[in-house]
Amino acid sequence: MQHPPEGDAVPAAVEVRGLRKEFDGKVAVEGVDLTIPRGSFYGLVGPNGAGKTTSLSMITGLLRPDAGTVTVAGYDVWQDPYEAKHRIGILPDGLRLFERLSGRELLRYTGRLRELPAPDTEARAEELLDVLGLTEAGDKLVVDYSTGMRKKIGLAAALLHNPPVLFLDEPFESVDPVSAETIREVLRQYTATGSTVVFSSHVMELVAALCTHVAILAKGRVIADGTLDEVRAGRSLNERFMELVGTPAGKAKGGSLAWLGSSSG
Amino acid sequence: MVGVFVGLKLALLRSSLRRSTARAVGFVAGTVISVAGACYAAVGLALGQGEPDAPDVAVLAFAGLAVAWLVLPLSFGAGGDESSDPTRLAVLPVRPRRLIAGATASALIGPGPLCTLVLITGAVVGAAEGALGSFSAALVTVLAVPLMLLLCVVASRALLASFARALTGRRGKDAAALGGVLTAVGGYAAYLLLTTAGSGLALPPLVVRVLRWTPPGWPADAIRAAADGRTATALLELAGTAALIALLMVWWHASLARLMTTTDSSTAQAVKVRAGRTTGLRARLLTSSRTLLVAHHQFSAFARSPRHRMTMIAALAYALLFPVVMAAVGMRTPYAAVGGAWVFGLTVPGVLFALDGSAIWSNVATLRTVAHARAELVGRLLPQLVVIAPWLTAVATGVALVSGRTDQLAAALGVSFALLGVTFAMGMAISVFHPYPYPEDPWSVSAPGQSGGYHLANFLSSILGVVAVVPVIAGAIALNGSVFLWLLLPLGTAYGLLAVLVTLRTMGRRLFDKAPEILTTLRMS
Ligand SMILES: Nc1ncnc2c1ncn2[C@@H]1O[C@H](COP(=O)(O)OP(=O)(O)OP(=O)(O)O)[C@@H](O)[C@H]1O
Ligand SMILES: [Mg+2]
Numbered sequence: 057m058q059h060p061p062e063g064d065a066v067p068a069a070v071e072v073r074g075l076r077k078e079f080d081g082k083v084a085v086e087g088v089d090l091t092i093p094r095g096s097f098y099g100l101v102g103p104n105g106a107g108k109t110t111s112l113s114m115i116t117g118l119l120r121p122d123a124g125t126v127t128v129a130g131y132d133v134w135q136d137p138y139e140a141k142h143r144i145g146i147l148p149d150g151l152r153l154f155e156r157l158s159g160r161e162l163l164r165y166t167g168r169l170r171e172l173p174a175p176d177t178e179a180r181a182e183e184l185l186d187v188l189g190l191t192e193a194g195d196k197l198v199v200d201y202s203t204g205m206r207k208k209i210g211l212a213a214a215l216l217h218n219p220p221v222l223f224l225d226e227p228f229e230s231v232d233p234v235s236a237e238t239i240r241e242v243l244r245q246y247t248a249t250g251s252t253v254v255f256s257s258h259v260m261e262l263v264a265a266l267c268t269h270v271a272i273l274a275k276g277r278v279i280a281d282g283t284l285d286e287v288r289a290g291r292s293l294n295e296r297f298m299e300l301v302g303t304p305a306g307k308a309k310g311g312s313l314a315w316l317g318s319s320s321g
Numbered sequence: 322m323v324g325v326f327v328g329l330k331l332a333l334l335r336s337s338l339r340r341s342t343a344r345a346v347g348f349v350a351g352t353v354i355s356v357a358g359a360c361y362a363a364v365g366l367a368l369g370q371g372e373p374d375a376p377d378v379a380v381l382a383f384a385g386l387a388v389a390w391l392v393l394p395l396s397f398g399a400g401g402d403e404s405s406d407p408t409r410l411a412v413l414p415v416r417p418r419r420l421i422a423g424a425t426a427s428a429l430i431g432p433g434p435l436c437t438l439v440l441i442t443g444a445v446v447g448a449a450e451g452a453l454g455s456f457s458a459a460l461v462t463v464l465a466v467p468l469m470l471l472l473c474v475v476a477s478r479a480l481l482a483s484f485a486r487a488l489t490g491r492r493g494k495d496a497a498a499l500g501g502v503l504t505a506v507g508g509y510a511a512y513l514l515l516t517t518a519g520s521g522l523a524l525p526p527l528v529v530r531v532l533r534w535t536p537p538g539w540p541a542d543a544i545r546a547a548a549d550g551r552t553a554t555a556l557l558e559l560a561g562t563a564a565l566i567a568l569l570m571v572w573w574h575a576s577l578a579r580l581m582t583t584t585d586s587s588t589a590q591a592v593k594v595r596a597g598r599t600t601g602l603r604a605r606l607l608t609s610s611r612t613l614l615v616a617h618h619q620f621s622a623f624a625r626s627p628r629h630r631m632t633m634i635a636a637l638a639y640a641l642l643f644p645v646v647m648a649a650v651g652m653r654t655p656y657a658a659v660g661g662a663w664v665f666g667l668t669v670p671g672v673l674f675a676l677d678g679s680a681i682w683s684n685v686a687t688l689r690t691v692a693h694a695r696a697e698l699v700g701r702l703l704p705q706l707v708v709i710a711p712w713l714t715a716v717a718t719g720v721a722l723v724s725g726r727t728d729q730l731a732a733a734l735g736v737s738f739a740l741l742g743v744t745f746a747m748g749m750a751i752s753v754f755h756p757y758p759y760p761e762d763p764w765s766v767s768a769p770g771q772s773g774g775y776h777l778a779n780f781l782s783s784i785l786g787v788v789a790v791v792p793v794i795a796g797a798i799a800l801n802g803s804v805f806l807w808l809l810l811p812l813g814t815a816y817g818l819l820a821v822l823v824t825l826r827t828m829g830r831r832l833f834d835k836a837p838e839i840l841t842t843l844r845m846s
Pocket of ligand 1: 079080083084102103104105106107108109110111
């Protein structure tokens with residue numbers, strides 16, 4: 057179809073306003089605002105525990121926010137789940153898959169839950185398994201899958217109903233380089249037609265290479281967001297990230313952990 | 322090492338209970354109820370002191386405890402104690418003896434061992450007439466208590482460790498066979514309990530004499546031997562018990578070592594699932610009806626998970642054994658099938674989302690209408706219903722034909738179906754209000770007290786279920802002997818159906834509203 061148009065004229069694919077979540081009095085996400093343009097490839101980065109998974113869960117309707125609103129493709133996720141859920145694809149992190157289904161059955165089950173016509177599900181599932189290199193493992197139970205294979209089958213399930221907006225929590229974690237390249241190609245193709253991908257990652261090079269937009273999260277807040285060039289401000293994304301969230305690596309240089317490495321046993 | 326294990330167990334228990342008030346309340350309530358029950362039974366046993374058959378009662382009690390310790394953890398996972406997992410310490414250089422000592426110490430902590438200790442003490446006091454006459458007799462009596470407790474705990478752990486692969490293994494090909502054995506043993510234990518509870522001590526003396534020669538009978542018999550002045554016999558019996566405990570510890574350690582260093586042998590050749598044809602009628606049905614889709618999914622999950630398959634088989638077997646046992650004690654009537662329905666409610670419906678755990682996120686992500694939510698609930702009940710309803714019908718019919726009480730068949734089925742309906746209604750309500758994740762791995766450290774909550778929920782719901790079908794039971798009593806007794810079949814069925822439908826309306830709504838919260842709870846497993 058057409059390329060994502062520039063400027064503010066296009067309604068955003070995802071609007072997040074004042075998102076907040078506390079766990080037992082400890083704030084995990086503290087007023088996150090994000091505007092994710094349609095057709096963008098949006099990277100969410102931040103140190104461990106920054107609140108990426110928590111934010112993505114709230115945005116996709118899996119975790120109820122304490123405050124804030126989320127609109128996906130124009131529909132409020134928490135007020136109008138009927139329309140919104142239909143338009144969302146999710147690869148969550150830290151949630152189980154149906155271990156006792158085979159990969160192929162998992163896709164079939166997902167397709168049926170999504171109310172796709174059976175022949176479409178079949179055809180798409182086979183194609184996805186093929187592209188992701190899972191054809192051979194398609195009849196194995198998910199319980200026997202490796203970590204990377206789980207990510208890939210989860211990605212296939214998220215793509216199955218061809219949602220306009222896709223949320224992926226660490227999709228490249230444990231995925232081998234060849235598969236990662238395939239996934240990148242699939243996702244590039246997907247955003248080129250106006251669909252939107254939001255994903256979290258710890259690999260700065262990957263984010264810098266793929267994303268049109270980036271948001272940096274730290275301690276439950278967005279500390280920088282915008283187009284890739286705006287955020288990185290003339291430096292590499294990695295340098296900028298270190299600058300913004302601080303470098304505890306300095307601590308390791310400064311003499312602590314001195315006992316480590318001088319093996320005496 | 323003992324200190325480390327005990328500290329670890331206590332810390333895990335504390336943090337798990339702190340994470341959820343509901344879980345803490347469930348754990349405390351379960352502990353209080355079971356300890357209170359144990360105290361009641363123990364006082365009963367202790368008051369038997371001086372009766373001529375008191376030593377026999379002690380033998381029976383010890384045998385019953387040992388069987389319970391062997392059977393219950395196997396058929397219900399680790400029975401509410403998933404906190405001590407020595408396999409997780411495989412990376413630490415720990416010597417076998419210290420590992421087992423530590424693991425034993427931590428296995429002794431918890432409501433189960435506490436109740437057992439109370440019961441053993443009661444039985445020992447009951448059998449201890451004249452035991453305080455001499456120092457050696459008193460010593461034997463006092464020693465019998467910890468030895469018996471250790472025997473129960475260590476035997477249970479050793480057995481569990483050696484069957485751990487079969488229970489959690491991906492194929493679990495041995496599990497079904499094991500289920501059969503356990504059921505037979507469990508049925509026999511139930512028979513023992515029923516006959517002793519029903520009519521004082523109806524067991525033939527031969528049984529007691531045989532039981533006295535089995536290991537749990539040794540410490541019990543030692544008390545009597547010591548009181549009678551046969552000190553050598555008593556000491557020999559205690560020494561035998563101690564030696565057996567040591568042997569069991571060696572077996573336990575060998576099983577643990579195997580668990581630590583080998584992978585599940587069933588993965589050596591990964592399971593391939595034939596994906597059937599998916600066009601055609603079945604595919605169309607599954608695509609068009611979310612209820613059927615969820616039911617189909619649930620059914621294959623049950624069929625493929627060895628532990629759940631075993632629970633199901635055991636429940637079916639108990640439903641069959643119950644009338645048989647009842648017939649043996651003289652209650653020859655199809656009404657015994659109601660007991661089968663009750664046992665089923667006790668073991669199976671449980672918590673509807675327990676099987677999937679946090680994997681239900683994909684259902685939550687596609688839950689777009691209240692109708693979808695109702696389909697989730699009904700779909701999870703259907704597979705169990707289509708298995709148990711025909712089964713109960715067959716059992717009741719069989720009993721009616723054999724006992725010649727075909728006149729009571731319709732009414733018995735009516736009461737059974739009413740109870741089933743109420744049980745399922747309760748299962749829905751509990752699942753939505755207090756979802757519990759069922760630990761896939763009975764050795765998981767993550768959440769002690771968790772499967773305790775699961776069983777407590779089942780137990781409470783089966784008690785409430787009986788209360789809720791009182792009108793139907795009253796109807797059966799009122800119409801007893803009348804020609805209208807058959808009316809109970811349609812009425813009871815309608816009663817059960819109504820309970821399901823009414824609950825479904827409200828719980829479907831609530832599931833739709835609270836699905837993310839339920840997911841959050843399941844995520845904590
Ligand atoms: N269910 C929960 N209960 C309590 N605290 C939680 C829960 N889930 C997340 N947290 C806390 O919320 C904070 C944010 O966690 P989150 O998982 O969102 O981080 P993240 O950015 O995804 O980290 P990572 O990069 O390691 O995946 C952390 O401090 C975490 O401890
Ligand atoms: Mg995360």
